[in-house]
Amino acid sequence: MTRSVYVTGIDRGDGRQVVELGVMELLTRQVDRVGVFRPLVHDGTDRIFDLLRARYRLSQDPATVHGLTYDQASTLLSEHGTDELVSALVDRFHAVTRDYDVVLVMGTDFADTQVPDELSLNARLANEFGASVIPVVGGRKQSSEAVRAETRNAYRAYDGLGCDVLAMVVNRVAAQDRDAIAERLDFRLPVPCYVLPDDPALSAPTVAQITQALGAKVVLGDDAGMARDALDFVFGGAMLPTLLHALTPGCLVVTPGDRADLVIGSLAAHSAGTPPIAGVLLTLDEVPGDGILTLAARLAPGTPVISVPANSFPTAEQLFSLEGRMTAGTPRKAERALGLFERYVDTTDLLKRVSAPSSDRVTPMMFEHQLLEQARADKRRVVLPEGTEERVLHAAEVLLRRGVCDLTLLGPVEQIRKKAADLGIDLGGSQLIDPATSELRDAFAEKYARLRAHKGVTAELAYDVVGDATYFGTLMVEEGFADGMVSGAVHSTAATIRPAFEIIGTKGAARRRSPQASSSGGASDGAVAGDGRARPDAKIVSSVFFMCLADKVLVYGDCAVNPDPDAEQLADIAIQSAATARQFGVEPRIAMLSYSTGTSGTGADVDKVREATELVRLRRGDLMIEGPIQYDAAVEPTVAATKLPDSDVAGQATVLIFPDLNTGNNTYKAVQRSAGAIAVGPVLQGLRKPVNDLSRGALVQDIVNTVAITAIQAQTSHEKAAAQ
Structure with a gap:
């Protein structure tokens, strides 16, 4: 039987989209086939379903998502009564359940409807669907006592109507009241009650949404700038010094279009980061001349x-x-919402309560969810030497909002801050260090000189070498200021991995030579030569890719580091890869x-x-291994x-x-491109402390995944160090 979760409310304005998104995230961690059903919908686009479809790559036909429009429901209700309405919605719901293991039901929105007593209707539908219920109570602009009373009443209402209430969620409460409300409700309800504070950025419109709503004309700005949240509005009419004192972080400056001084002053303040603004809105259909606009574009590109x-x-x-509303076009709001949900909701307990049927399949999305959850369970610090790179900054924002790990970004600090401000990115909670001016540089130089004295x-x-961000980051890992890089x-690839060979080395104390090879390009575009300190079970550094196919995850090794390993090295790669898997x-x-089997x-x-x-059989008799074997015999049961x-x-x-780098590198790329697989890696194995490489074509999600993997590797390294 399909398991269903019904997210509903008691009134409008509860911001339950945060909960719907969070529950969808939990469900897709556990099962592959997740469907969506909204019993009643207003005419027009369902922005939340569009968001879920885009984010979770849902294949569900949009025509099956909605039961009836509110107008249709109102007519049916007036002509035939509640039973007929419920019957029609139940039929449409069961049409969805036939194709999915679990269904997320998004209840009515209590907004501009002709349906009386929507709470009772939602309860009735949940019971008829056989769905468990998560009621959401909105606490915005309410006193603590009012929120607590309304939450208790909401629980009694749904429980009294026969619903299986999984948990209660109180959303959008004042941040200063959040802890007190949570503590008081914790002992007064028989189910968990999760209390989420109000996050102004979630309800703040983006500049793009403002532009659309006002029918504005875009004079300057790029896509990243248009995606910024307008957290406040500052109206400019006074002299420039007065306006500058009134600016707040993330504000939209509204000024008559003929006040070029206020336009340039606001953008100059943004460029200096004091403070970063969302943008400028010009009124009266006036636009400054070309000279002013050219200066504005240079002052704050993209704003x-x-x-x-x-x-x-x-x-x-x-x-x-x-x-502001979450849509498929505001992915950063979705990340912020998920970060809020995961911070204040015990997701492990809630997932157990949902008890959706587990899937034997492991999809790419499920694997990515697993990485983030595993990294979050024991947070480590990862250093990112490319702190001014746009993709790295976007990935850092996702990692920080989702609470995956702690981050240190390297580079000129003011340059990082300005770049983040230009992109509208919040790096709050991260550590920013400039290797050129850091107080750690002298100590790191002494350390590196000792390590490489044998090389002259x-x-x-x-001192010059450790001013390089990659060497500085590697030394941070070696000296314990970070857990991975x-x-x-x-x-x-060479610039990333060579410092790790020189400074961190492999997992033992004896020095050995790593296979010699030329270095070329980005990750997986060539091997890297170096030397490292070996351990008995890690004689060389090697790599794997996690190949996320449609229904499973395979591990490929070595596709990035060792050009032509001998038999002993190949056995070492196999043992390391099994441990990584x-x-x-x-x-x-x-x-x-x-190329032959048996x-x-x-x-x-x-x-x-x-x-x-x-x-391998001699060293690790506990491992299941077969070889030599051809690829088709390895993965296809009928051939096997x-x-x-x-x-x-x-x-x-x-x-x-794979027997050599040529075979492995070409095969992983062929499978990636031809089969549409997601390749996560290369993940380096054998180093004493984790350092991982990215492709220079890496997408933001690739960087997020690799950082999560590095944090997980650091957890294991920390556990082993503690045990010694």
């Missing part, structure tokens, strides 16, 4: 300047009536790949794989049944070890 024909008073009336590195040269969005929830069944082929390349397989019918690995391999 929006928009123009309306009305004067300030009617413009103010419209602005103060606007409320002097103290003067070391991620770089490579703009640096080459298990660390991230993939049960290792190792396939040692070759005993069907001979030759030096096959013999190398055969020898490596035997070495013919070629290796008695194998425990053939046809169901999860860890695939």
Whole structure:
């Protein structure tokens, strides 16, 4: 039977979209096929479903999402009564359940409807659907006592109507009252009650939304600028010094279009970060001349300047009536909402209460959810040397809002702040360090000089080297100021990994040579030579990619570091890859790949794989391994049944070890492009402390995933260090 969760409310303005988004996030962590149903909808676009569809890549036909419009429901109710209305909605709901393992039901919105007693209707529908209920109570602009009373009454109402209430959520309460309300409700309800504070940024309209609502003309600004939240409105009519004192972070400056001094002054303040503004709105259909606009564009690139024909008073009336909404076009609001939900809701307990049927399939989205949840469980600090790179800043914002890890960004601090302000990004909670001026630079230089003295590195040269952000970040990891590092969005693989070989090394104390190779381009575009300190079970540094296919996750190694490993090194790569797979929830069944299967082929390349397989069996008899084996026999059960019918690995391999870099690198890229797989990595393994590389074409989500992986690796390193 399909499990369903019904998110509903008691009145309008409760901001329950935060809860709907948070519950959807939880459900997609656990199952692959999640459907959405909204019993009643206003005519027009369903912005929340559009957001869910875009964010969670839902394939559901939009025509199946909605039961009836409010007008249709009102007519049916007046002509045939409540039973007929409920019957029609139940039929449409069950049409959705046939195709999905779990359904998120989004209750009526209590806004401009002709349906009486919507609370009772929502309760009736939840019961008829067999859905558990999460009621949401809005607490905005209410006293603490009023919020507590309304929450208790809401629980009694839904419980009294026979609903299975999973939990109560109180949303949008005053931040200063949040803890007191949560404490008082904790002992007065038989179900958990989660209290979320009001976040002004969630209800603040973006500049793009303001532009659309006012019919404004865009004079200057790019997409990132238009996506900024307008947290406040400051109306400019006074002299410039007075206006500058009135500016607040994230405000939209509203000024007559002929006040070029206020326009330039506001943008100059933004450029200096004192404070960063959302943009400028010009009234009276006046726009400064080309010379002023050219100066404005140079002062604050990307910052929006928009123009309306009305004067300030009617413009103010419209602005103060606007409320920002989460849509598919505001992904940053969605991240902020999820961060709020995950901070104040015990998601582990709520997921248990939902008890949706677990899926044997592991989709790319489920794997990504698992990474973030695992990293969040024991927060580590990750250093990002490319602190001025736009994609890194966007990823940092996501990681901070979701509470995945603590972050240190490296680079000129004022430059980072200005870039973040230009992008409308909030880096609150992060640490910003400029390696060139940091008080740590002298100590790091001494450390590096000692480590590389055998290579002739002097103290003067070391001082210059550690001014480089990647070397500085690597030394932060080595010296315990950070737990891991991620770089490579703009640096080459060599620039990212070589400092790790020189400073951190592999997991033992003896020094060994890593395979020699040339360095080329970004992550997975070539191998990197270096030296490292080895441990018995990690003789070399190697890498894996997590290949997220439609219904499972495979681990590919080594596709980025070692060009032509010998049998002993190949065995080491297999053992490391099995450990990495298990660390991230993939049960290792190792396939040692070759161009022949079993005993069907001979030759030096096959013999190398055969020898490596035997070495793994000798060292780690607990690991399931097969080799040599061809790729199709490793992953396809029908082929395996013919070629290796008695194998425990053939046809169901999860860890695939390639005989050389040429084969591995080309195969992962072929699968990524041809099969539409998401490739997460390369994930380096064998280093004493985690450092990971990015492709220079990495997307924001790639960076988020890699940082989460690095944080998880750091958790394991910390546990091992504590045990020693």
